[in-house]
Amino acid sequence: SQQGEEDPQALSIQEGENATMNCSYKTSINNLQWYRQNSGRGLVHLILIRSNEREKHSGRLRVTLDTSKKSSSLLITASRAADTASYFCATRHSNSGYALNFGKGTSLLVTP
Amino acid sequence: DAGITQSPRHKVTETGTPVTLRCHQTENHRYMYWYRQDPGHGLRLIHYSYGVKDTDKGEVSDGYSVSRSKTEDFLLTLESATSSQTSVYFCAISETLSYEQYFGPGTRLTVT
Numbered sequence: 001s002q003q004g005e006e007d008p009q010a011l012s013i014q015e016g017e018n019a020t021m022n023c024s025y026k027t028s029i030n031n032l033q034w035y036r037q038n039s040g041r042g043l044v045h046l047i048l049i050r051s052n053e054r055e056k057h058s059g060r061l062r063v064t065l066d067t068s069k070k071s072s073s074l075l076i077t078a079s080r081a082a083d084t085a086s087y088f089c090a091t092r093h094s095n096s097g098y099a100l101n102f103g104k105g106t107s108l109l110v111t112p
Numbered sequence: 113d114a115g116i117t118q119s120p121r122h123k124v125t126e127t128g129t130p131v132t133l134r135c136h137q138t139e140n141h142r143y144m145y146w147y148r149q150d151p152g153h154g155l156r157l158i159h160y161s162y163g164v165k166d167t168d169k170g171e172v173s174d175g176y177s178v179s180r181s182k183t184e185d186f187l188l189t190l191e192s193a194t195s196s197q198t199s200v201y202f203c204a205i206s207e208t209l210s211y212e213q214y215f216g217p218g219t220r221l222t223v224t
Binding site: 030031033040041042043044045048088092099100102103104105 | 216
């Protein structure tokens, strides 16, 4: 499988703290995307980073990509209770033709 | 939310019965996808469509068929439902293959 794998599977922090999630993958990619899923809802696209980019920011989100290590990280700064959700990385591989491959996700709990 | 609706939102059916799930979009996006989400597996692609009457198989297509007769509608059919098809089904759309996907709210299907 070309699925990315998120680490950790679960993360619990307090409001105001930073949350870092990691994603590793196995084969070369065109881009890597992060999605959020609130309980009982569909996934929401957060950010896309291309294979030739190393870092990208969007509001309180910071994504890094290290293609030599085949890994990415998502940092959420100054977390809020509303950030409680599952976070998925999705990779589009150079030889996949059509598919976005989703990992199993990191479950983030932010407590007040 | 992007203009994507799924119907029904919840369904309970018996083994061996046919089931059709509908995805409807108002965004005029070319690509549409059906995923299933199961604990421990993340999201897995069932089928996708790259245009009217143009569809292709995903990672877990056995037991499923799809049809797309109009840009806005993408139907997923379980010809003879089995208990292993109990899952949450998500429809997604995208303008291009490479970039962000927008997800519908999901359909929770239980096969008894």
